[in-house]
Amino acid sequence: MTDTSNTGTEQLQLLSADATTATAVAGAGFDSARLTQARRLAGLTKKAVADQLGVSPVAVGQWEAGTHPPRPDHIVGLAEALDVPAAFLAAGRPYARLEASSAHFRSLRRTPAIQRAKAIAFTEQVWELTYALEKRIQLPPVDLPGFSAGEIATDAMPSDPARAAQELRRRWDLGTGRIPQLVRTMEHHGLIVTLAPFAGAATATVDAFSTSHLPRPMVALTPDRADDVYRHRFTAAHELGHLVLHGDTVPGDTQQEKEADQFAAELLTPAAVITPLLPARMDFKALDRLSKEWGVAVESLVYRCREVGKISEPAYRRAFQRLAQLRKLNLFQPEPVAKYPGENPLLLRRAFELAEKNGLTLPQLADELKVKLPRLRLLLGVEDPRPRLRLV
Structure with missing residues (x-):
């Protein structure tokens, strides 16, 4: 039989601690923007939050607008409903606000607005983590042509996608052959890349996205593409294309999406090099060999065959x-x-490991960011070390 007396005491202590923190938050300065961020991270509407707290959606709207701050007991309820420490809602921490219109979403039409908002809030948190680590560790400097503190100079690179890809290869000293490790190459040049199921079961509908409107360019890749390394590499190259070409973001713009695809194709398979290697007819054995050699999908090579005039449109359709x-x-x-x-x-992850050798711990970093440990592990891309219990 289990003794529950201590459990009850612990729960009372936690509730008391939450109430104390909530009172301090209310007194020190409630941050309405943090409430909006936490709600978006939770993937909830204002009405859903209001229903959980037993208040009106208008009240939640006033809290987020900053016109009427919530009472301490409501702060406790908000922290519980949004799965954040009460201290998360306090003002005083560095915060980089990112608008949804400032990010390129690969599949905008099939990405619900609430999931886009969740993705944006996740990216804001990744920036906060990066900022916290960069105070302790020297990260690689940003080496992206035209990028400066959240802006892209449009005249720094050719506007033509293929020529821009060629120029980036030249500037990054990538030669003309296969790029062996694309994501690592992007990180080496100071870009922040993440691969995390931040939207839970809905991550697949979010797909990849990127932004150059933060102090470091950021690319978020999602696990639904991670089951195929070649699709994953093309997606990363596509988002890199947006960062290089499209400082003025137009979410969902079909022309920008097409240009990002053209950039990715040229970056991964330079036309001048790949064209002589492509078969004159649909030889899938040859395409499979080229696929492994260049790190691109067979589908991408079939498309390349049509693009450079190796095959006709009917042959292209038959090939697929x-x-x-x-x-x-x-x-x-x-x-x-x-x-x-x-x-x-x-x-x-490596930046944290280096900071850890110099005394930083996960709990300390979580406390600094005012997040729970599972959230910090998600941001870092670190698996929970505890064994998982599975009931069968």
Whole structure:
């Protein structure tokens, strides 16, 4: 039989601590922007929060607008409903506000607004983590042509996507062959790249996105593409294209999406080099060999064949039909990113490990950011070390 007397005491102590913190937050300065951020991170509407607290949506709207701050007991309720420490809602911490219009979403039309808001709030938190680590560790300097403190100079690179990709290869000294580790290369040049299921089951609908409107360029890749390293690499190159080409963000703009695809294709498979290697007819064995050699999907090479005039439009359509049939026969199966360490983001994790050697602990960093440990591990891309209990 379990003794529950201590459990009850511990719960009372936690409630008392939350109430004390909430009172301090209310007294020191409640930050309405933090409430908005926490609500978006939780993927909740104002009405959903109001229903959990037993108040009106108008009241939640007033709290977020900063016209009427919540009472301490409401701060306790908000912290519980949004799964954040009460101290998260206090003012005084560095905060980089990012608007949804300042980010490129790969699949804008199929990304619900509430999930876009969640993605934006997640990116804001990644920046806060980066800022906290950068106070302790020298991260690689940002080396992105035209980028300066959250702005992109549009005249720094050619406007033509293919020429911009060629110029970036030149500036980053990438040669003309395969880029062995694209994500690591991006991190080496000071870009922050993440790969995290930050939206839970809805992550697949968010897809990748990027922004150059923060002090460091950021690219968020999502696990739904991580089951295929070649799609994952193309997505990363696509987002890099947005960062290089599109300082003036136009979310969902079909022309910008097309240009980012053209940039990615040229970056990964330079036309001058790949064209002589492409087969004159649809030889899938040859395409499979090239796919592994260059780190791109067979589909991408088929598209490249049409793009450079190797095959006709009817042959292009037939090739995709044939490829779909072959995949149903378990041929040309995708390879997960887990097999390719160079395509997994590592910069923030390594920065923390170095800071840890100099005395920083996970609990200390979590307290500084006013987040819970599971959230910090998600931001760092670190697995929870505890064994998982599975009931069968």
